[in-house]
Amino acid sequence: MSEDNARRTTANSPEANSAALLRVEGLKMYFPLTAGLLIQRAKGHIKAVDDVSFTIQRGETLGLVGESGCGKSTTGRAILQLYQPTAGEVWFEGNNLVTMKGETLRRQRRRMQMIFQDPYASLNPRMTVGNIVGEPLEVHNIAQGAARRERVMELLKIVGLNPYFINRYPHEFSGGQRQRIGIARALAVNPDFIVLDEPISALDVSIQAQVINLLEDLQTEFGLTYLFIAHDLSVVRHISDRVAVMYLGKIVELTDRHRLYTNPLHPYTQALLSAVPIPDPVIEEKRRRIILEGDVPSPANPPQGCNFCTRCPRVMAVCREQEPVFRDLDAGHFVACWLYE
Amino acid sequence: MAKLLEVKNLRTRFFTQDGVVHAVNGISYSLDEGETLAVVGESGSGKSVGVMSLIRLIPVPPGKIVDGEVWFDGQDLLKLSDDEIRQVRGNRIAMIFQDPMTSLNPVLTIGRQISEALQLHLGMDKEQAYQRSAELLTLVGIPGAAKRLDDYPHQFSGGMRQRVMIAMGLSCNPQLLIADEPTTALDVTIQAQIVELVKKLKHEIGMAIIWITHDLGVVAGMAERVIVMYAGYIVEEAAVHTLYADPRHPYTVGLLGSLPRLDDEQPGRLRSIEGLPPDLIDLPAGCPFYARCTYHIDQCLHENPPLAAVGVGHKAACWVDIRGVLT
Numbered sequence: 160m161s162e163d164n165a166r167r168t169t170a171n172s173p174e175a176n177s178a179a180l181l182r183v184e185g186l187k188m189y190f191p192l193t194a195g196l197l198i199q200r201a202k203g204h205i206k207a208v209d210d211v212s213f214t215i216q217r218g219e220t221l222g223l224v225g226e227s228g229c230g231k232s233t234t235g236r237a238i239l240q241l242y243q244p245t246a247g248e249v250w251f252e253g254n255n256l257v258t259m260k261g262e263t264l265r266r267q268r269r270r271m272q273m274i275f276q277d278p279y280a281s282l283n284p285r286m287t288v289g290n291i292v293g294e295p296l297e298v299h300n301i302a303q304g305a306a307r308r309e310r311v312m313e314l315l316k317i318v319g320l321n322p323y324f325i326n327r328y329p330h331e332f333s334g335g336q337r338q339r340i341g342i343a344r345a346l347a348v349n350p351d352f353i354v355l356d357e358p359i360s361a362l363d364v365s366i367q368a369q370v371i372n373l374l375e376d377l378q379t380e381f382g383l384t385y386l387f388i389a390h391d392l393s394v395v396r397h398i399s400d401r402v403a404v405m406y407l408g409k410i411v412e413l414t415d416r417h418r419l420y421t422n423p424l425h426p427y428t429q430a431l432l433s434a435v436p437i438p439d440p441v442i443e444e445k446r447r448r449i450i451l452e453g454d455v456p457s458p459a460n461p462p463q464g465c466n467f468c469t470r471c472p473r474v475m476a477v478c479r480e481q482e483p484v485f486r487d488l489d490a491g492h493f494v495a496c497w498l499y500e
Numbered sequence: 501m502a503k504l505l506e507v508k509n510l511r512t513r514f515f516t517q518d519g520v521v522h523a524v525n526g527i528s529y530s531l532d533e534g535e536t537l538a539v540v541g542e543s544g545s546g547k548s549v550g551v552m553s554l555i556r557l558i559p560v561p562p563g564k565i566v567d568g569e570v571w572f573d574g575q576d577l578l579k580l581s582d583d584e585i586r587q588v589r590g591n592r593i594a595m596i597f598q599d600p601m602t603s604l605n606p607v608l609t610i611g612r613q614i615s616e617a618l619q620l621h622l623g624m625d626k627e628q629a630y631q632r633s634a635e636l637l638t639l640v641g642i643p644g645a646a647k648r649l650d651d652y653p654h655q656f657s658g659g660m661r662q663r664v665m666i667a668m669g670l671s672c673n674p675q676l677l678i679a680d681e682p683t684t685a686l687d688v689t690i691q692a693q694i695v696e697l698v699k700k701l702k703h704e705i706g707m708a709i710i711w712i713t714h715d716l717g718v719v720a721g722m723a724e725r726v727i728v729m730y731a732g733y734i735v736e737e738a739a740v741h742t743l744y745a746d747p748r749h750p751y752t753v754g755l756l757g758s759l760p761r762l763d764d765e766q767p768g769r770l771r772s773i774e775g776l777p778p779d780l781i782d783l784p785a786g787c788p789f790y791a792r793c794t795y796h797i798d799q800c801l802h803e804n805p806p807l808a809a810v811g812v813g814h815k816a817a818c819w820v821d822i823r824g825v826l827t
Contacts, residue, residue, distance in 0.1 A: 333776055365754060392762055438759050
């Protein structure tokens with residue numbers, strides 16, 4: 160326990176906390192694995208998120224990157240209490256969301272919103288755009304009737320849609336336009352904090368750039384704080400202030416954008432960055448790739464010691480025995496790796 | 501190098517309830533033996549339909565190849581009978597698809613699925629085919645290949661399934677491998693594995709590759725020549741270095757500008773392409789990119805520019821010489 164506490168203090172140094180809007184400490188999200196047809200017996204856990212700690216400053220964008228199944232989306236959902244976390248704390252401006260319930264939690268929810276990956280599945284096909292964007296206004300008693308309609312039209316204009324589309328249905332819009340509707344819905348309640356879960360990965364390249372630019376404009380205009388979850392490291396470099404890299408339920412490295420991309424310390428970050436193709440044949444010819452062997456292990460049965468030890472090109476004996484501590488190596492450059500102990 | 505494939509004026513349409521979708525609108529290109537050609541475009545650009553039309557792998561109806569010739573090794577593939585084209589498909593021209601989860605049969609073992617093509621096209625008996633299947637799995641880097649022949653697709657991860665697909669594709673030593681977004685469903689570290697594998701195999705086997713993708717990053721690392729498609733037309737064609745260094749079509753310029761780059765030290769605002777691609781049921785009379793283009797002149801509205809040479813081995817379909825007006 161004492162070691163646990165020590166780790167948390169290092170992961171959240173006091174000066175970093177001064178303007179933090181969100182502080183996540185020791186967040187764990189385990190999903191039970193059951194067996195049996197009629198009588199369900201627990202036979203283990205999927206450790207989707209396993210002891211994750213970080214802070215997000217007001218107005219900042221934290222990028223959360225990793226491959227499929229690393230727990231990045233689950234982290235975002237557990238922060239918003241869309242799942243009940245197994246353990247840990249989520250402090251949002253001095254309130255621990257994990258212990259909140261009912262009406263108090265609902266009132267906090269107004270200040271945090273989510274934008275989803277799939278613009279086709281995340282909009283109800285039987286509701287008009289006006290009702291989709293206006294629903295949060297009604298749920299939170301912000302505006303009704305004509306005031307609601309006016310606010311919806313204003314929101315559509317903000318996200319670059321024609322306000323007169325208010326009576327149309329989602330199927331009448333393209334993927335990029337639907338994502339704008341999702342953004343308008345998130346903005347409706349004037350949130351402070353938005354979790355963006357792969358908001359552009361379902362879109363075509365030329366449309367991606369439109370949405371990224373819109374998200375950046377909205378952040379400046381409304382002083383929004385983003386948790387930007389994505390698997391595309393180029394996009395994350397573009398939009399984030401700081402970046403956290405996840406692997407198999409844990410954050411392995413977290414630092415500012417510049418240092419993460421120019422001086423990655425964790426072997427996984429290094430391999431991940433080297434695997435991303437750069438759209439320039441001259442550079443591509445000269446690049447050396449670190450090709451990782453094999454696949455990500457199952458989160459139901461993570462390896463002993465460091466999670467990455469089964470694929471790490473620089474694995475040592477200690478990595479297979481003991482888990483490395485996630486700690487600050489150099490003024491805000493956090494890494495969990497035995498190479499730096 | 502000798503020409504392996506020549507496509508002339510290929511047109512594919514889909515006759516749907518809503519109208520006629522002009523998916524591919526008269527594209528012509530050729531491919532040398534052993535060459536890697538990338539076909540780049542966004543959804544609905546006709547990149548997949550255009551290539552799948554070559555081997556007549558489009559659903560008929562509603563699809564129909566309404567015009568064109570596809571010369572492969574002295575034969576027009578579009579004139580072959582169904583039996584004859586089946587002799588070519590999977591044998592001399594192999595395919596791998598985007599989704600390794602759905603392109604394998606879930607109720608047949610991997611060994612059975614790979615050996616099927618070997619028995620069918622190469623006339624091997626069952627034992628020979630299984631032996632060759634094990635060799636192929638080893639070739640694509642699946643550990644313990646002989647033991648895994650009796651496994652079912654669900655026992656393989658996504659990257660491993662794509663390796664199995666590649667092994668199946670290579671089983672009959674094809675002259676041409678068609679890869680339709682083979683890494684899009686995979687994670688980036690797995691994508692790197694697959695790209696390296698295909699590059700290595702191409703070197704060893706010497707087959708030509710048509711690689712269909714939307715990812716300009718992957719293209720830069722593996723293609724020799726690139727075709728850029730938009731609204732069913734080829735809008736630019738060039739050697740890979742030329743395309744990235746000296747793009748001549750405003751759409752190519754826009755695509756490259758809208759990509760955030762991993763090596764971008766000072767990320768500024770992305771230069772997005774405003775607007776949306778045209779409706780393929782109701783294509784404009786002029787240039788299909790007119791409405792989104794920042795360089796357009798009046799002529800573009802009325803006349804669709806032909807794909808014309810702008811340099812050595814470099815073609816673009818644009819009325820404007822954008823070098824003079826690049827902003």
